[in-house]
Amino acid sequence: MNPPVERRREHRRGTATILIVDDSTAIRRILRRALEEAGHRVVEAEDGRVGMEVCREVGPDLMLLDVDMPVMDGHTTLKAMKDDPELRELPVLFLTARTGGDDLALGLDLGAHDYLRKPCDPVELRARVAGALRLSAQEQALRRRSRELDELSTTDPLTGLGNRRRLDARTAELAALLGPATPVGLIVVDVDHFKSINDTHGHQVGDLVLRILAARLGTEVTAPATLVRWGGEEFVVLAPNLTGDDLAALADRLRLAIGSGPFSLGDGQLLDVHISAGCSWGPLDRLERTVEAADGALYEAKQAGRNRVAARPA
Numbered sequence: 001m002n003p004p005v006e007r008r009r010e011h012r013r014g015t016a017t018i019l020i021v022d023d024s025t026a027i028r029r030i031l032r033r034a035l036e037e038a039g040h041r042v043v044e045a046e047d048g049r050v051g052m053e054v055c056r057e058v059g060p061d062l063m064l065l066d067v068d069m070p071v072m073d074g075h076t077t078l079k080a081m082k083d084d085p086e087l088r089e090l091p092v093l094f095l096t097a098r099t100g101g102d103d104l105a106l107g108l109d110l111g112a113h114d115y116l117r118k119p120c121d122p123v124e125l126r127a128r129v130a131g132a133l134r135l136s137a138q139e140q141a142l143r144r145r146s147r148e149l150d151e152l153s154t155t156d157p158l159t160g161l162g163n164r165r166r167l168d169a170r171t172a173e174l175a176a177l178l179g180p181a182t183p184v185g186l187i188v189v190d191v192d193h194f195k196s197i198n199d200t201h202g203h204q205v206g207d208l209v210l211r212i213l214a215a216r217l218g219t220e221v222t223a224p225a226t227l228v229r230w231g232g233e234e235f236v237v238l239a240p241n242l243t244g245d246d247l248a249a250l251a252d253r254l255r256l257a258i259g260s261g262p263f264s265l266g267d268g269q270l271l272d273v274h275i276s277a278g279c280s281w282g283p284l285d286r287l288e289r290t291v292e293a294a295d296g297a298l299y300e301a302k303q304a305g306r307n308r309v310a311a312r313p314a
Contacts, residue, residue, distance in 0.1 A: 016061035016133055017041045021051035021077070022095060023069045027118065031064060034122035035129065048077025055087055062132055065112075067096040078110045089143075091136040093128060095120070156229040158207055159214035167228045167238060171287060174240055180285035184240050185247035188294040189217065189254060191233040192274045192306040205265055209273055212264075216257045220250070236291075243281035248311040251277040255309055274307040282314030290314040 018040050020028050025046075032042045043058055045051035049072040051063065067074035074094060081087040094115035108115070113132045116125060154166035162170075174182060191197075191213065198206040210233065217235060221227040225239040237254070239247060255275055262270035278298025282290040293314040301310040 015039050015041065016129075017043065017058060018129065019043050019045065019051060019054055019058065019060040019063045021045045021048060021063060021069070021074075022066040023047055024066075027066070027095075031120065031125065034120075034125050037122075038126045038129070040129070048072030048074065048080070051077060052081065052084075052087065055081075055090060060090065062129060062136070063090055063092045064095055064116075064129075065092050066118075067094055075106060075110060078112060082111050089140075091132050093132055159211055159229050161214050161218070161235070162226065162228040164228065164230065167226065167236060170226045170238060171284065175284055178240060178284070180283065182240055182284045183243055183281060184238060184284050184287070184290070185242040185250075185279065185281040186287070186290045186294045187237040187239070187247065187251045187254070188230065188278045188291070188298045189235040189237070189251075189275050190277075190298055190302070192276055192302075194233040197271070197273075201265075201271070205271075208265060209263055209271065213258060213273065213275070216260075217254055220253050220257050225250075240284075243313075244311075247279050247281055248309055251279050251309040251311070255307065259307065276301040276306050277309045279309065279311035280314045286314060 018035050020031050020035075020042060021044075022028050022031070023046050028044050032044070035042050043054055043060065045054045047069045048065070051065070051072075054060070055063070065074045065077060072080075074096075078092055078094075081090065081092070088111075091113045092111070094112045095118055096115060097118045113135060114128055116128055154162055154169060156163045174184070191209070194206065194209075197209055210229075214227075214229065214235070217227055217237075221237055225237055225242070227235065227237050230236040237250070239250065242250065255277055258273055258275045262272050265271055276298060278294045278296065278301055280290045280293035280297055282293070293312055297310040297312045300312075301308045304310065
């Protein structure tokens with residue numbers, strides 16, 4: 001699954017878009033004046049339901065959320081936001097006239113960054129908003145870095161395709177989306193005589209062949225199928241709900257895409273490259289058995305003369 005849409009957080013010269021959600025027109029006016037004097041852009045909503053709609057339309061950097069409101073109060077609004085992938089990362093400062101610690105603790109437990117008591121001192125308001133924006137920016141940077149590191153750890157550096165970890169993640173995702181008994185097809189692709197390519201032309205040429213091959217395979221493998229480099233000169237395609245003849249037909253398209261023309265290695269040098277492929281299919285929760293069956297089918301294709309496809313059920 002794709003990650004949630006990340007909201008804008010660009011605070012040039014301290015400017016941010018602040019959403020004030022409060023049923024009091026007078027309170028919204030006071031808060032707006034203080035925030036606009038600090039250079040922020042301000043939008044308003046009179047209750048939590050409208051506030052969530054404005055969030056989706058405007059993409060604010062911060063929400064000031066009143067606790068006591070009709071239609072949808074602050075606690076209910078924040079809980080709904082935390083259950084929404086598009087809104088859960090938006091920082092929230094609670095506004096409250098209550099003095100009880102339990103109410104404040106509940107808001108913080110639900111995920112509010114901080115709270116302000118009404119009526120708000122303008123200096124304190126601006127300081128709390130600035131602090132919440134800084135904290136939000138730091139949290140975003142950490143999440144972004146975490147995603148970058150995760151992307152690096154699941155990407156094959158030579159070809160740019162996913163690696164085995166990417167395939168594991170995709171398998172878990174499909175199990176969650178479609179169920180563990182979902183039928184999946186698996187194709188194992190192997191470059192014919194790859195050792196001879198390395199021995200004759202050198203490993204740099206071998207690496208170039210793998211990069212070109214990955215690009216050609218990628219033109220034939222489209223979502224929801226997933227293409228990864230399995231290791232060495234082997235590649236794997238995982239295709240949900242693709243079995244039997246349809247799976248074998250995809251494998252043959254891959255074979256034809258690779259053999260459709262020689263690989264250009266630079267300086268006018270051309271090289272004919274071919275692949276063999278083994279196919280198998282079975283339930284998602286028996287993927288290891290399907291991999292073994294596809295490996296067996298690949299061996300059959302190699303034994304039968306290479307540059308061909310073999311298939312067998314798991």
